Amino acid sequence: MAKANNSINEEVEKYMQLPYTIKLIKEDDGTYYVAADEFPGCASMGDTANEAMEMIQDAMRGWLESNLERGLEIPLPKNI
Numbered sequence: 001m002a003k004a005n006n007s008i009n010e011e012v013e014k015y016m017q018l019p020y021t022i023k024l025i026k027e028d029d030g031t032y033y034v035a036a037d038e039f040p041g042c043a044s045m046g047d048t049a050n051e052a053m054e055m056i057q058d059a060m061r062g063w064l065e066s067n068l069e070r071g072l073e074i075p076l077p078k079n080i
Helices: 002-016 049-069
Strands: 022-026 032-036 043-046
Touching (some): 022 049
Antiparallel strands (some): 022 032
């Protein structure tokens, strides 16, 4: 099982190097909403823009890992 996890982790990191579209929106309360456009339902929030950008990286890794484990297709970035 560890070998399969290593393979998935390597694949996740390959996808993380691609230029996916990240939308960062400042909310009225001063927090930041952030979403990965190509990954349905992959979003997060942060108290600062930097925190939100860190959070979306974690969310994207989780989204990719989950979808790869289930054998689902991973979309390519819109800008490729």
